[in-house]
Amino acid sequence: KDTQGSPLPLVMVTQSPASQPAANLSDDGYTPDGVTNTSAPVLTRFTNASGEVSFPDPAEPVTYRARAQGYVDAQFPAIEGELVLQRMTPEQYIASFPSNVWLSQLDFGGDADLKKTFQLNCAFCHQQASPFMRNERTEEQWLSVIERMNSYGARLPTDDQQKIATLLREEYRRLREHPETVPEPRRWEEHLSAVEFTEWPLGDGFSQMHDFLLHPNGYVYIGDNLFDRIYELDPNTGEYTVYKVPHDEDMGLGGIMGNRFKVFPKMYNYLGVHSFAYSKKDGNIFITPSMQQALLEFDIKTKKFITHEMPAGFYPHTIRVDDKDRVWFTLALSSQVAMFDRSSGEFTIYDLPARSVKEWFILKSLPLVFSISPEHRPQPSPDREGTGLPMPYGIDITPDGMVWVARLYANDLARINPDTGEVTMIDFPFQGPRRLRSDADGNLWIVAFQDSLLVKYAPATGEFTSYPLPVINEVPYALNVDRDRGVVWVNGNQSDTILAFDIAGESWNVYPMPRQRFFSRDIEISEQDGAVYTTNSHFPTWQSEGGVPTLLRITPLAE
Numbered sequence: 001k002d003t004q005g006s007p008l009p010l011v012m013v014t015q016s017p018a019s020q021p022a023a024n025l026s027d028d029g030y031t032p033d034g035v036t037n038t039s040a041p042v043l044t045r046f047t048n049a050s051g052e053v054s055f056p057d058p059a060e061p062v063t064y065r066a067r068a069q070g071y072v073d074a075q076f077p078a079i080e081g082e083l084v085l086q087r088m089t090p091e092q093y094i095a096s097f098p099s100n101v102w103l104s105q106l107d108f109g110g111d112a113d114l115k116k117t118f119q120l121n122c123a124f125c126h127q128q129a130s131p132f133m134r135n136e137r138t139e140e141q142w143l144s145v146i147e148r149m150n151s152y153g154a155r156l157p158t159d160d161q162q163k164i165a166t167l168l169r170e171e172y173r174r175l176r177e178h179p180e181t182v183p184e185p186r187r188w189e190e191h192l193s194a195v196e197f198t199e200w201p202l203g204d205g206f207s208q209m210h211d212f213l214l215h216p217n218g219y220v221y222i223g224d225n226l227f228d229r230i231y232e233l234d235p236n237t238g239e240y241t242v243y244k245v246p247h248d249e250d251m252g253l254g255g256i257m258g259n260r261f262k263v264f265p266k267m268y269n270y271l272g273v274h275s276f277a278y279s280k281k282d283g284n285i286f287i288t289p290s291m292q293q294a295l296l297e298f299d300i301k302t303k304k305f306i307t308h309e310m311p312a313g314f315y316p317h318t319i320r321v322d323d324k325d326r327v328w329f330t331l332a333l334s335s336q337v338a339m340f341d342r343s344s345g346e347f348t349i350y351d352l353p354a355r356s357v358k359e360w361f362i363l364k365s366l367p368l369v370f371s372i373s374p375e376h377r378p379q380p381s382p383d384r385e386g387t388g389l390p391m392p393y394g395i396d397i398t399p400d401g402m403v404w405v406a407r408l409y410a411n412d413l414a415r416i417n418p419d420t421g422e423v424t425m426i427d428f429p430f431q432g433p434r435r436l437r438s439d440a441d442g443n444l445w446i447v448a449f450q451d452s453l454l455v456k457y458a459p460a461t462g463e464f465t466s467y468p469l470p471v472i473n474e475v476p477y478a479l480n481v482d483r484d485r486g487v488v489w490v491n492g493n494q495s496d497t498i499l500a501f502d503i504a505g506e507s508w509n510v511y512p513m514p515r516q517r518f519f520s521r522d523i524e525i526s527e528q529d530g531a532v533y534t535t536n537s538h539f540p541t542w543q544s545e546g547g548v549p550t551l552l553r554i555t556p557l558a559e
Contacts, residue, residue, distance in 0.1 A: 017060055045197075123493070127517050152260055205540070211521060243305075256370055270291065273289060274319075283300050288329050290332075308345070312336075318330050352405070363388065396438050401418060407433065449477070469508075497512055
C-alpha cells in the first residue's frame with residue numbers, strides 16, 4: 001500500500017535466498033572442471049490491481065524486496081501482512097531512472113551523427129549515462145577511458161575522440177546540475193502481474209555470461225566469455241556443472257588477439273567462448289571461440305571438447321546450424337562467413353565484398369598483420385565508416401535454407417545461397433544492423449543498433465518496414481522470434497528491459513528487469529512453453545545491481 005492506505009499495483013517484489021548454497025569454488029574462485037554446484041533461484045513477481053502478490057512457500061530462508069516506480073525500495077523478511085511503501089523525494093525519483101532516459105538528453109552539441117557514432121562504439125558492452133558514467137571527469141580522464149575502451153575492442157574514430165571527451169564532460173555536468181530535464185521512463189503496465197521472472201546467479205563480478213543456448217535436452221548452456229567456461233544448468237533444480245574449455249599450453253591470454261584486457265583485474269580467456277548452436281542430428285553444441293582460428297564442438301554425451309582448426313578467417317562470431325547439419329558462422333574481423341560441413345569435416349569460406357579498394361587491401365593484409373606478435377602488431381586508426389571492418393555480425397537461416405548475415409559497420413545484409421555459393425548484398429536503409437532472426441514465414445527481423453529500431457525485411461518483396469522501440473534512446477543488441485506465437489523479443493540494454501513485439505497486432509509489451517544496469521546480448525525461447533531466457537551480461541559485471549551475472553527466465557504465472 002501507499003501511505004494513504006491505497007493498494008499499489010505493479011509493485012515488483014523479489015524473493016531472494018538468504019544465502020546461496022555452499023559451492024566448490026576451488027579453481028581460483030571458480031567451479032572446477034566437471035564439478036556440480038547449485039544456484040538457488042531468485043523469483044520476481046508483480047502485485048495485482050489489489051496490491052497483492054504471493055509466492056510458493058520457500059524451502060530455505062529468504063528475504064524480499066519491493067520496488068515500485070516512484071517509491072523507495074523496501075526490504076522485508078516475510079510476505080505475510082501489509083507493507084507500506086514511502087514515496088521517493090524528487091531527487092531520489094530522478095536518480096532511479098534507467099540509463100536510456102539520461103542518454104536521451106545527451107545531444108552531442110546537436111550533432112546527431114556524432115551521437116550515433118558514440119553509441120555504435122561505446123554502448124555494446126555496458127550502459128551509457130548510468131550513475132557510473134555520469135560521474136565528474138576531466139577531458140583527460142575521458143580520453144584515458146576512450147583509449148582503454150578502444151584497446152578492448154571499441155572503434156571510436158580518432159578524429160572524434162577529443163570532441164567527444166569535451167562533450168561528455170560538459171553535457172554530463174549539465175545533466176547533474178539540471179536533472180529535471182530528464183524525461184520519465186515508461187510506466188509499468190498491467191501485463192506484468194501475469195508473469196514471473198526466475199534468475200540463477202552464476203560466476204562472479206569478473207565473469208561475463210555472454211551468449212547461451214537453450215538445448216532440447218532441457219539444459220541451458222551459458223558461456224563465461226572472460227573465463228573460458230561453459231555452465232550446464234538444469235532450470236528445474238538450479239544445479240549446474242562447469243566445463244572448462246581446454247587450451248594449448250603455449251597459448252597466451254587473449255589467444256591470437258593478444259591480451260587486450262591487461263588492466264582488467266582478473267581474466268582467463270584464451271579462446272573467448274562466444275556464440276552457441278546445436279546440431280539437430282546428435283545434439284552436439286558448436287561454439288565460436290573468437291580469439292582463435294577454430295570452431296569448438298562440445299559432445300553432450302562425453303562432455304569433451306573437439307577443436308576444428310580453420311584454414312582462414314579471423315574472429316568467429318555468431319553461429320547457426322542448418323537442417324543439413326552444416327555449421328555457419330560469421331568471421332567478424334575478416335568480413336567472411338564460414339561453413340563447416342560435418343559430413344566431410346571441411347570448411348568453406350565465403351568472402352563478403354569490400355566497400356572500397358582501401359578496405360579490400362586492409363582485409364587482404366590481415367594474415368600478415370596477425371603473423372606479427374600482438375605486442376608489436378600495428379593498430380588501425382578507426383574512422384566513422386569503419387573502413388577495413390565492415391563486421392559481419394548476426395547470422396540466421398530462413399526456412400528456405402538461405403543464409404543471411406548482417407554487417408554492422410557496413411549497414412548491409414548478405415544472402416548466401418548454399419547450393420550455388422552465390423553471395424548477394426542488400427543495402428540496409430538504417431544504421432547498425434547487429435543480430436537478426438527469421439520468422440516462420442521467412443521474413444527477417446533485425447535490430448538497428450544506433451537508430452533504436454526493430455526492422456522487418458521481406459525477402460519475397462525486398463521491402464523493409466521499421467518499428468520504433470517503445471522506450472526512448474534504446475540501443476538494441478539482439479532479438480529472437482517466437483515462431484509459434486508470432487512474437488519478436490528484443491534486448492533493451494539501456495532501459496533495463498526486454499521488449500516483446502506482437503507481429504500480428506504490431507503492439508509492444510515491455511518487461512522491466514529486476515536488476516538495474518541489466519545488459520543482455522541474446523534471447524532464447526522455449527519451443528515447449530514459450531518461456532523466454534536471457535543473461536545479464538553487463539561488462540563490467542560489478543556495475544550491475546548485485547554485481548553477479550544471472551540467467552533470467554520469463555514465464556507466465558500458473559493460473
